[in-house]
Amino acid sequence: xxxxxxxxxxxxxxxxxxxxxxxxxxxxxxxxxxxxxxxxxxxxxxxxxxxxxxxxxxxxxxxxxxxxxxxxxxxxxxxxxxxxxxxxxxxxxxxxxxxxxxxxxxxxxxxxxxxxxxxxxxxxxxxxxxxxxxxxxxxxxxxxxxxxxxxxxxxxxxxxxxxxxx
Numbered sequence: 414x415x416x417x418x419x420x421x422x423x424x425x426x427x428x429x430x431x432x433x434x435x436x437x438x439x440x441x442x443x444x445x446x447x448x449x450x451x452x453x454x455x456x457x458x459x460x461x462x463x464x465x466x467x468x469x470x471x472x473x474x475x476x477x478x479x480x481x482x483x484x485x486x487x488x489x490x491x492x493x494x495x496x497x498x499x500x501x502x503x504x505x506x507x508x509x510x511x512x513x514x515x516x517x518x519x520x521x522x523x524x525x526x527x528x529x530x531x532x533x534x535x536x537x538x539x540x541x542x543x544x545x546x547x548x549x550x551x552x553x554x555x556x557x558x559x560x561x562x563x564x565x566x567x568x569x570x571x572x573x574x575x576x577x578x579x
Contacts, residue, residue: 437511437574442467443495443530443547447507447578450500460499464546470494473529477554480566487531487550492523495530501578508549508568509575511541516567517579526551526560530573544571 438444442464446457453461470490478484496506506523509515522528531550532539539545549570553560 443573444575445499445578448501448503449578450502451498467532473527475527475529475531475550475552477550477552479553479569482534484554485534486536487529487548488533489529489531489547489550492528492530492549496520503578505579507577507579508570508573509577510570511572511574514570516570518568526556541572547573549573
């Protein structure tokens with residue numbers, strides 16, 4: 414009997430370990446892993462995007478309020494552009510924050526709203542103290558019925574450090 418219980422517990426622990434979100438990597442601005450064709454770290458199959466690479470991408474602006482901020486101009490690259498950069502192949506993403514908070518998002522949801530990875534607010538770079546260095550931003554004010562909800566708020570991940578393509 415103990416062998417069966419032990420085997421079940423071992424399987425549960427192994428399954429839980431596989432589902433843990435990726436952590437942030439020291440000295441890496443944004444880590445992308447999972448179903449991607451372009452990688453920079455062959456040891457663990459990740460794309461490690463530097464801050465310089467991130468800042469070199471074309472920028473879009475979303476003017477909106479959030480549950481935590483007044484109406485502001487948020488700027489950063491489109492999340493779909495980041496996914497193109499790494500040749501992402503999945504239909505879902507897990508967005509991971511510095512504190513290991515994570516949320517799963519359908520990639521169609523991102524394209525529908527023109528989601529950006531904001532790194533500035535009203536022309537000022539975001540820091541860890543104010544939702545940065547990356548804040549997942551949706552045009553909440555333009556789609557209030559759909560995005561001004563607890564579900565919409567939970568997808569505005571601040572202190573983003575990792576993306577898992579599933």
